[in-house]
Amino acid sequence: MVARSELSAAELQVWRAFPRGEPVRLGGEDSDPDEVSAGDDWGPSRQVRAEVITELLSGAFSPVAGRVAALRLSGAQIVGRLALRDAEIRQSVRLRGCRLDDGLDLSEARTRSLDLTRSHVRGLSLNGAHIEGSVGLVGAHLADRSGYALDADGLTLSRNLFCRDGFRGQGEIRLVGASIGGQFELGGAHLANPGGKALSAEGMTLAGHMICRDGFEAQGEVCLVGASIGGVLDLNGAHLSDPGGSPLNADGLKLAGSLFCRDGFQARGEVRLLGAHVGGQVNLDGADLANPGGYAFNADRMTVAGTMFCSGGFRAEGEIRLLGVRIGGRLRFDGADLANPGGNALTADQMAVTEGMYCQDGFQAEGGISMYRANIGVLCDDPGSWPRRLVLDGFTYEGLDPYLPAGRRLEWLRRMDAYRAQPYEQLAAYYRRLGHDEQARRVLLARMRSRTNERPWWARSWGWFQDVLAGYGYAPGRAVGWLVGVLIVGWAFFHLHQPAPARPQDHPVFHAGLYALDLMLPAPGLGQEQAWDPQGGILAIATTLRIFGWLLAIAVVASITRGLSRN
Structure with a gap:
């Protein structure tokens, strides 16, 4: 006492x-x-x-009647x-x-x-505390004591936690497993714990919004792994820095509202949202992310109910990784600048976007883009803006905007790192759905040419020969033209060089055109080929016509078959 x-x-x-x-x-x-x-x-x-x-x-103390002690x-x-x-x-x-x-x-x-x-x-310790009301740390300065500036693991707070307007935390702010019944406000706060965690809120449950804007800065990791937030997570204009680490680690985050990281948001290090679930939108418009040689944004298996915005001057130095992401609205990269030289600027394998993916208005990427087995509604892009390294195997879409002829779209497919049949089939199917069969055939012809170029040098000649004769069956007019042209040449040659009759006493009247046609047709004879016996140079020409006839006939049959099957 x-x-x-x-x-x-x-x-x-x-x-x-x-x-x-x-x-x-x-x-x-x-x-x-x-x-x-x-x-x-x-x-x-x-x-x-x-x-x-x-x-x-x-x-x-001695209570005073009619007054409330405080x-x-x-x-x-x-x-x-x-x-x-x-x-x-x-x-x-x-x-x-x-x-x-x-x-x-x-x-x-x-x-x-x-x-x-x-x-x-x-040193403020609220470990396991139960507070019926709010905690106000507006403009407060919490300094490190035994490793923590604020140690509030397991805190139960019925209302709000205010750490805004110049709040400073020197050392780790811990809220592991905390339960907050209202809002968590960090607007204008400065957290500093370089090389460690600036904010640890793993498993935190927050009923309202988490506001970290208006000049919020954090040196060290902001950790929200497994946290559950009932409102929005607002990081607009925030500056997060943890080079070589994760300035924002929100793996497994459950967010009922939206994630806002725009209006000058900056992050130095890997922003992580692996397996996160966002009930609204993810907005990174104008954000500046940098983690050279690593992941600038890593959100494998993230689920977004609304739209994901990475436009409006969005910039990322390092890989944007969206493996297995599910987006219920749109994915917008309009005007985005992605850079990861020597690696992938964007990896979106097995991603699913219900509506559309937008890569227009100056979108550019330095590095590869992988869309392996991704599925989107409509791809809105400028084919010329795609980088030189693309992985599009298994990539499916319902439409392309703007509509462009096959020649322009094939420039896009030629940027693939290796030949794959499916991207050509997908593009051809798109044109067929629009009723543009001629454009579809151009795509499939380009597919066959690409396939031939991938084969060993000694196996390419047959493919080139098919291309010259009939465009692998996708250019039937070319095959018919060759057939007519060779027939005319043969007609003219045999008109000048008539072969000797096979039976001097019993033979039909020689007709150069019918004889050339009889040699070329792999069908029941017209009576000319058996009646005449070419010798020497005439025999060589006759044999050449017979071989050309068989090859051209095969090409014409392939063309007719492909035309009937529309494939």
Whole structure:
């Protein structure tokens, strides 16, 4: 017990005001709350021993009828550690503009609202505390004590947690497994724990919004792994930095609302959202992400109910990784600048986008893009803006915008890193759905040419021959033209060089055109070929016509077959 006779003038003032809930301002009305950061000794006139406050909050006071007791203290220096572990405090606690150089411990305590606005606290412990109300840390400065600036694992808070408007945390802010019934506001806050975690909120449950905007800065990892947020996560304009690490790690995050990282948002390091579920949109318009040689944005298996925006000047240095992502609206990369030289600028394998993917308005990517087995509604793009390395095997879509002839779209497919049949089949199917069979045949012809070029050199000749004769069956007019042309040449040759009759006494009248046609047709004879016996050079020409006839006939049959099957 602290004897009344031992109380200083400042302590006596606090003791008398407490039962009445009256405010006490030490240092006078002219005292500047900002001077709490100076660290100088304020002297006895502004010093209050921690044990005095502990006794008051533990019930060592005489109640005043008609008044509600409360601690309302400003401009004080609390001497000693304010230890209230396991305490049950029925009064509200307000320490504004105060200095708690040895920290405040409310672990496992039960209390009403806690207000430390613009106070300097060296170590705040709220481990397992139950607070019926809000915690106000507006403009407060929490410094590291035993590794943590704020240690609030398992905190249960019925209302809001305010850490905004110049709040500073030097050391780790821990809210692992905390439950907050209202909002968590960090607007304008500065968190610093380089090389470690600036904010640890794994498994946190938040009923309302998490607001980290208006100049919010964090040096170190902001960790929201497995957190559940009932509103939005607003990081507009925030600057996060953890080079070589993860400035934002939200793996497994469950977000009922939207994720906003726009209006100048910056992140240095890997932004992680693996397996996250976002009930609204993900908006990264104008964001600047940088993690050279690594992942700038890693969101494998993320689910987004709405649209994902990466446009409006969005810039990423490092890989954007969207493996297995599910997006219920659109994916917009309009005007985005992606850069990851030597690797993939965008990896979206097995991604599914219900509506459309937009890569227009100056979209550019330095590095490869992989869309292996991705599925989207409509692809809106400029084919010329795609990089030189593409993986499109298994990539499916319902439409392309703008509509372009096959020649322009084939420029896009030629950028694939290796030949794959499916992207050509997919593009041909798109043209067939529009009723443009001629464009579809051009695509399939290009597919066969690409396939031939991938084969060993010694196996390419047959493919080239098929291409020259009939465009692999996709250019039937070319095959007919060859057939007619060779027939005319043969007709003219045999008109000048008639072969000898096979039977001198019994033979039909020789007709050069019918003889050339009889040689070329792999069908029942016209009576000319058997009746005449070519010798020497005439035999060589006849044999050549017979071989050409068979080859051309095969090409014509292939053309007719492909035409009938529309494939």
